[in-house]
Amino acid sequence: MQNIILTGFMGTGKTTVGRILAAALNRPFVDMDGLIAAREGRSIEAIFAEDGEAYFRALEKQVLAEVLRKKGQVVSTGGGALLQNREALEARGILICLTADPEEIIKRLTEEGGRPLLAGDLQKKIQAILAERRHLYGSVPRQINTGRKTPRQVAEEIMALLRQEGITLK
Ligand code: S3P
Numbered sequence: 001m002q003n004i005i006l007t008g009f010m011g012t013g014k015t016t017v018g019r020i021l022a023a024a025l026n027r028p029f030v031d032m033d034g035l036i037a038a039r040e041g042r043s044i045e046a047i048f049a050e051d052g053e054a055y056f057r058a059l060e061k062q063v064l065a066e067v068l069r070k071k072g073q074v075v076s077t078g079g080g081a082l083l084q085n086r087e088a089l090e091a092r093g094i095l096i097c098l099t100a101d102p103e104e105i106i107k108r109l110t111e112e113g114g115r116p117l118l119a120g121d122l123q124k125k126i127q128a129i130l131a132e133r134r135h136l137y138g139s140v141p142r143q144i145n146t147g148r149k150t151p152r153q154v155a156e157e158i159m160a161l162l163r164q165e166g167i168t169l170k
Pocket of ligand 1: 011
């Protein structure tokens with residue numbers, strides 16, 4: 001059974017939706033940032049602050065390669081994992097990109113915090129990174145817009161899409 005892998009910008013609901021999806025399909029759930037933080041014994045914010053983004057990206061690549069050796073999981077990746085791991089993500093699972101309007105992303109991330117790349121002027125940073133990565137996220141064939149939907153509805157929509165494609169879900 002293939003892995004189901006969620007990508008998309010910060011604040012698009014990858015972790016929340018992934019957890020619901022995994023429970024519904026009775027599959028193991030892996031939250032990449034959670035796993036990285038647990039391995040390091042510190043938060044993603046602390047990793048960025050103490051060792052920088054390059055260190056985090058190397059760690060992310062290594063942990064991702066390890067995770068993707070297994071099959072049948074639901075994997076929620078960090079929003080930047082697609083930058084350097086696209087090939088591995090597409091080769092080792094069914095990749096799905098969650099999207100949301102910039103206004104919605106700004107609203108969700110203002111409430112959440114904990115994103116080192118967004119320190120300072122949150123709105124400006126989000127817009128700049130979104131513009132930089134728009135093409136990257138946009139080039140993933142399976143796109144699910146999460147706007148005005150509950151995480152459960154998004155999970156249902158993913159399952160419906162994959163069923164339509166004839167993919168074995170459980
Ligand atoms: C990042 C997204 C974050 C986390 C790190 C970098 C990014 O994950 O991996 O702060 O580059 O988009 P979420 O998408 O879960 O917020």
